Amino acid sequence: MKSFIVKTFTYLSITGAILLSGARSWASGRLTYLKDSTTTQQYPAQPDDISPLLIGEHIPAVKIPAANGKIFDLNAGIAQKPTILIFYRGGWCPFCNKELAGIQSIQQNLVNLGYQIIAISTDSPDNLNKSIGKHHLTYTLLSDADLNITKQFGLAYKAPKGYDQLITASSGGKNTDKLLPVPSVFILDQNGAIQFEYVNPDFKQRISPKLLQSVALAIKEDHQGQSK
Numbered sequence: 001m002k003s004f005i006v007k008t009f010t011y012l013s014i015t016g017a018i019l020l021s022g023a024r025s026w027a028s029g030r031l032t033y034l035k036d037s038t039t040t041q042q043y044p045a046q047p048d049d050i051s052p053l054l055i056g057e058h059i060p061a062v063k064i065p066a067a068n069g070k071i072f073d074l075n076a077g078i079a080q081k082p083t084i085l086i087f088y089r090g091g092w093c094p095f096c097n098k099e100l101a102g103i104q105s106i107q108q109n110l111v112n113l114g115y116q117i118i119a120i121s122t123d124s125p126d127n128l129n130k131s132i133g134k135h136h137l138t139y140t141l142l143s144d145a146d147l148n149i150t151k152q153f154g155l156a157y158k159a160p161k162g163y164d165q166l167i168t169a170s171s172g173g174k175n176t177d178k179l180l181p182v183p184s185v186f187i188l189d190q191n192g193a194i195q196f197e198y199v200n201p202d203f204k205q206r207i208s209p210k211l212l213q214s215v216a217l218a219i220k221e222d223h224q225g226q227s228k
Helices: 074-078 094-112 125-135 148-152 161-170 209-227
Strands: 004-014 017-026 033-035 042-044 063-065 071-073 083-087 116-121 140-143 156-158 179-181 184-188 194-199
Touching: 042 156, 063 140, 071 074, 074 083, 074 116, 083 094, 094 116, 094 125, 094 209, 125 140, 148 179, 161 179, 184 209, 194 209
Parallel strands: 083 116, 116 140
Antiparallel strands: 004 017, 004 194, 033 042, 063 071, 083 184, 156 179, 184 194
């Protein structure tokens, strides 16, 4: 079984200077995959074994239902402004609920920096609306109930057996592959290129709102410096 070390940027402010570094490494080992019974696609059996999109790569062209049921063109949306894109498991997950509330607490600060926030989960549109009401969310929630988008981002893995009924109910019966996303955060430019990512196989560990805001600020300042 391989070990997974998050490929990410760490932004450190040292006497006004910003240090950027990135790293991703794997130990050698045998990957364990479970084959989907309805297709030839294989999905990792463990969250440690996913292969997410990397910093510098562009996200795929996708369209996905929003909480209001209307189809949202993700690529057209991010072309409007830099985007903080969040993948979370669902409104049934207490760690996800804490993350959603934390993002809401810095939402206006991120908007002031020029970003928009988009969060994607396995929840059906109806269940997305429950999360919006529960946490008074003012950013965009999208429904990847069949995990089609999660698969394209390389974040999907086979859910443990104990999750079957839960994810079937939360997805409105569309999560037929019985998959979960590894919770992740991406910062994208308007061309859809990944500028930063936080991908942690331990679903209990999320990037803090304070750190995410600091990274978003550092990326903006770095881009402003390059444009001068």
